[in-house]
Amino acid sequence: MELKLLYAIILTILPITELRVGLPIAILYAKENGIPLIIIFLFILLINLILIFLIFLFLDFLHERLMNLKFYKKFFNFYLKRFQKRVDKFEKRHEALGFLALVIFVAIPLPGTGAWSGCLVSWILGLERKKSILFISVGIIIAGLLIFLGTLGFLRAF
DSSP states (O other), rough: OOOOHHHHHHHHHSSSTHHHHHHHHHHHHHHHHTTTTTHHHHHOOOHHHHHHHHHHHIIIIHHHHHHHHHHHHHHHHHHHHHHHHHHHHHHHHHHHHHHHHHHHHHHSSSSSOOOHHHHHHHHHTTOOHHHHHHHHHHHHHHHHHHHHHHHHHHGGGG
């Protein structure tokens, strides 16, 4: 595996960048190496979809143990305070739109609105897990398609 692809994978896994940054780098890697773009797209998308389960696993089992560590607790509480405004806005929209709001929130291809944030919103609000996973996945697929098309320049025509 080449360094650029590894870099794309790491960026896809990180909370702020996710596939919004990882996918364009992976597409550049694919173009440079003659790899079909659809394979790279599906690979990065699959990594982001698997990430949903890992995030929930982390939040459900490891988070409580890590809260005993001063550094983690300080970091998490800081992040949570900053994130609370988004959660409050989401909760207001959630009442009216249901799980569609979760799809929209995750699908917006901006940093901080992907799988990590969608899982955190779902976890904080105590939303039904299976539905959350489904709707976060749909949001990731939409965001992935938008980024894929945008990276290829198709969205410039509109």
